[in-house]
Amino acid sequence: MHGFVRPTMATTGVNPTLVTYIYDFINETVDFYNDTTNATSASGEGGTAVIYPQRSDYYVRLVLYVIIFVVSTIGNIAVLCSLLRGRRRKSRVNLLILHLTVADLMITLFNIPMDFFWILTIQWYGGDVMCRLCMYVAMVAMYASPFVLIVISLDRFASIVFPLSVRQADIRCKVMLQVSWVACFVISIPQLLVHEVMAHYDDPTFLQCVDYNFMTKYRILWHMYHWFVVCATYVIPLAIIVGCYTAIVIKIFGSSTIRSYSGNNGDRMTLRRSGADTLPKARTRALVMTGAIVTAFIVCWTPSNIQGAIIHIKEKEDKTTPIWLQQVLLALLFSNAAIDPIVYGMFTVDFRRYFPGCFEWRGRRIVWRGRKISRRSTTSSNNYPQMTYASSTRLGAPTGSTANYHVISADTRQVAERCV
Template sequence: MAMQLAIVNQSHLVVPDANVSSLGFPGPWSEPTFTAAAKVRVGVTCCFFLIASCSNVAVLCSISGKRCKSHLRILILSLSIADLLVTLLVMPLDAMWNIMIQWYADEISCKILNFGKLFAMYSAALVLVVISLDRHWAILYPLSFTSAGQRNRIMLWTAWIGSLLLASPQLFLFRLRTVPGANFTQCATHGSFAQHWQETAYNMFTFCTLFVTPLGVMIVCYTRILWEIGKQMKHKNELARSKNDLISKARLKTLKMTLVIVVSFMVCWTPYYLLGIWYWFQPEMIYLTPEYVHHSLFLFGLLHTCTDPLVYGLYTPSFKEDLRTWLRRLGGLLTRKAKNSKPLADSEMNIKDFTSMDGPTTTATTVQSVF
């Protein structure tokens, strides 16, 4: 596929898709093809799928196995689940859609899958907002630590329910459309809006709630956090060197981890959404920019689901230890299977036959009988 459809036509995506641009984009229609750039996109998406699914499952297993009651635990757990939703819903559907070019399933699948894609994207963004707010309260209002667990649960419920509600219009907007005079059917929103300005308004609403607003909240939270830390550094000589200082260091370590996760979200998705804004104001850019640019920027956005587990692992020693334990167990399991499947050598056969016929022998006797 040459490009991705507008937010409304491809869930969370911003730039129009050549497969469906003919359904609502002016100009002569020609059936799209599975281009070389799209093939590269599918290949990279499959690699991202394997990396993100394995790494996020590892984080889930590591966190689930901990008995720690830290209120941050449920936040990282929710972020891993949200990243897994993006991995399992967005990546496979995007790859298959690029390969098949058009939509071969029924209209119900068209509606549900596009709803699921946007829900996954909303959940990933809004959970990051909850994490940013949690760090904001932890640093600026440390005395509210005792109520953090309950507050986080309320914010997480709000984030997940909000994601469902914000993604629900997809169930009504998406439908199957067939190009007149051609055997080409696509899952799109063409014809769902009475006026063009309504489609533009919905696109802008989705763009603001999916990217601009979460990004703004994150920037405000971490700006205030860094400002507060800067003030404390100026008065560090007045701070007591006690257990409270150790707790402060632990919070700062957690702050660094969440800050890197948020920054990776900003860096990965900002270029792609800026490309979408360009398209909204200048639709002819679809013909002016190379196809590989749109594919590359979208893949760069998906990279965020792979970086979250990596960042968590870098800042969490227990996760590294869990990985080493799992790798040792996997290595031991593979070694045992290799030994069990390995054919016995002649000397081993002689030892086995000798022992079974004459009864148990000592090691020395066995070696003598073979050699």
């Protein structure tokens, strides 16, 4: 029996063992046609039935994909809404988060559905052109998120360690983002060349999108390309990110200012102030937020990359780790796209302010008036329902104040004006 040799994430652009499952599925049973069991057909006539293996463990990943897809789609669209409508939508940090959100949406709306349906269908039905294009776009999405995180880390590093004027910093940020996106599209081009649709040796009707010819004809080059992808999507971004934030921590906590004051009795007092205390609150909040996003990347991407490297080195399936756990680790990689908007929402005031106006419910939308009103006006007015809530003074209403709201049609100009 001749079976396909298993490819890995480097050449599929999806995840370390998506096609590992496909080939193990075939090669463990292929006797797909050779080792089938004689059975009686439904019509009562004698025949040969194809016995498919029970792979219920893979449904764990399918369920997780559905959850990740829903959370990531809602979260990232809400982030886009708040970024485009917020007061500080043109700030450099918001620009970086905007690009990261686009990268996360690429994984959410393309990689996850493709992986989901590929697991269900087992074989490839899209033809040779779609095979190459899908592998290309999937790899662009896999490059995009780490590359944008590199830009975020470099920007935070430069703003803390080598502060520039706002104009210079904005230009630097835009140039780095442009370079990162161009790099994503350029270095993904090999996917168009190495993939093709091939039929299984034992079943000409079973078609699969693979890099089998590239792997067998150019074995050394195939290994080099795999490790290049691993380094570009994980090792290099991780090294740059860790290096940048290490330098930031050293700069912040290693620097201090010393000031002398004269007391009432003529004695001089010397006070030392750490570098962390001298940072503006907005910059500190942005630094903590980006640090949390980077931490989420490390936690989500590390397990599946280690697993994929082990599979590639051994060139055989991991038999020691339970299949269900392997599926959880693979889904964990894609869950990074759902975690990023949650982190952004935790640290951003504009997100919490504009989130209620980003979604409609039955054609109606609640518009909040974040303004301070007197007890007399709220008690005497019966036109609108009232609600008490605690909010920061940055939202326009002091803690414990009473705010009123009213419901208006979603398509009116007033809603658009209030959400900008």
